[in-house]
Amino acid sequence: MSDPRESSSGESGPGESGRGESGRGESGRGMSGVQEPDKVVILDRDGTIVIDRGYLDDPRGLEFGPQAAEGLHWLHSQGYRLVVITNQSGIGRGYFTIERLEAMNARLTAMVEESGARLAGIYYCPHAPEAACDCRKPAQGLLRRAAAELGFDPAAAVVIGDKESDIEFGRRAGATTILIAAEAPPAGSGARADFVAPNLMAAARVAASACARRAGPR
Ligand SMILES: [Mg+2]
Ligand SMILES: [Zn+2]
Numbered sequence: 782m783s784d785p786r787e788s789s790s791g792e793s794g795p796g797e798s799g800r801g802e803s804g805r806g807e808s809g810r811g812m813s814g815v816q817e818p819d820k821v822v823i824l825d826r827d828g829t830i831v832i833d834r835g836y837l838d839d840p841r842g843l844e845f846g847p848q849a850a851e852g853l854h855w856l857h858s859q860g861y862r863l864v865v866i867t868n869q870s871g872i873g874r875g876y877f878t879i880e881r882l883e884a885m886n887a888r889l890t891a892m893v894e895e896s897g898a899r900l901a902g903i904y905y906c907p908h909a910p911e912a913a914c915d916c917r918k919p920a921q922g923l924l925r926r927a928a929a930e931l932g933f934d935p936a937a938a939v940v941i942g943d944k945e946s947d948i949e950f951g952r953r954a955g956a957t958t959i960l961i962a963a964e965a966p967p968a969g970s971g972a973r974a975d976f977v978a979p980n981l982m983a984a985a986r987v988a989a990s991a992c993a994r995r996a997g998p999r
Contacts, residue, residue, distance in 0.1 A: 819933055819934050819937035819938070820859075820860050820861045820862065820992060821861065821862045821864060821901075821931070821933040821937070821938040821939070822856055822861050822862070822863055822864070822938065822939045822940075822941060822985075822988055823864050823865075823866050823924065823927070823938050823939065823940045823941070823951070823956070824863060824864065824865050824866070824941050824942070824981075825865075825866070825867060825918075825941065825942035825943060825944070825947045826865050826867035826889070827867065827943075828846070828942075828943035828944070828961065829846070829849075829941055829942050829943050829947075829961050829981065830845065830846065830849050830853070830865065830889070830893075830981065831843050831844055831845060831846060831849070831889070832844050832845075832846050833943070836871040836874075836876050836877070837871075837885070838871060838876060838877035838881050838885075839881075839885075840884045840885045840887070840888035841888075843885060843888050843889055843892060845892065845896070846980065846981065847980045847981075848980035848981055848982035848983070849980070849981040849982075850892075850893075850895075850896035850898075851896075851981075851982045852980070852981030852982040852983075852984060852985040853893055853896050853898040853981065853985075854896050854897040854898045855982065855985050855986075856898065856985045856988070856989075857897065857898035857899060858897075858898075859989055861988070861989075862901040862931065862933070863893070863898060863899070863900050863901055864900070864901050864902050864903075864904070864927050864931065865889070865900060865902070865903040865904065865905075866904045866905075866918065866923045866924060866927065866950075867903070867904070867905045867906070868905070868906045868917050868918050868946075869882055869905045869906065869907055870906070870907070870908060870909050870910060870917070872907035872908075873907055873908040873909030873912055874909050879907060882905060882907070886903045886905075889903065890903070901931055902927055902930070902931060904923040904926060904927050905923070906918065906920075906922075906923060918942075918946050918947060918949075918950040919946050919947075919949040919950035919953055920950075921935075921950070921953055921954060924950070924954055935954040935955065935956055936954060936955035936956060937956075937995070938951075938954070938956045938957070939951075939956060939957045939958075939959060939988040939991060939992065940954070940956045940957070940958050940959070941958075941959045941961060941978075941981070941984050941988065942958075942959075942960065942961065943960065943961045943962065947960070948960055948973070948974045951974075957975050957976075957988070957991045957992075957995070958974045958975045958976070959974060959975065959976045959977070959978055959984045959987055959988060959991075960974035960976070960977045960978070961977075961978060961979070961980065961981065961984055962977050962978075962979070963979055964977075964979075965977045975991070976991065
């Protein structure tokens with residue numbers, strides 16, 4: 782049903798989820814040294830990288846959350862590939878268009894590059910919850926696609942998000958999960974994250990130590 786060809790001009794049909802987009806200015810940017818295939822961090826967008834403005838439809842409204850630019854830069858400098866996977870049901874609900882989201886993706890890509898990092902891809906689900914698609918987090922469709930296109934093992938990735946659905950999304954994949962939250966949620970509430978961090982920089986440090994522990998001594 783969905784056409785796998787590149788759809789950067791925004792001609793995606795309504796039944797189709799967003800295509801991963803390699804960051805602009807891909808060539809010659811990398812200062813990050815050798816990238817190991819499984820050093821991958823999957824990031825939610827709203828409330829994780831940028832301030833959650835609720836169905837944001839304007840690229841100018843994108844603003845890094847506390848310590849987010851620093852966290853992205855640091856992860857990039859440590860050789861992690863950064864992949865955004867985001868639910869954007871504002872499209873399916875008719876609040877804004879795919880073209881609008883593509884403009885926001887371009888702005889986000891530029892902001893991340895200004896911070897000294899780079900996104901390996903932005904994947905989005907445009908559907909309303911009622912569509913029961915296979916790409917709205919916590920469903921695994923976008924993660925499967927990212928893993929296939931970028932070549933990594935989802936179970937070896939770290940998933941960072943600010944909602945229970947992000948944590949459930951990561952857990953289903955067998956990934957390490959980090960919840961961004963000002964304080965730890967009460968015990969026994971919903972999907973349990975492996976770690977809780979107050980901002981993206983703190984989460985980045987946690988991600989790296991979790992990966993190092995998983996990799997073990999060489
Ligand atoms: Mg979020
Ligand atoms: Zn979807």
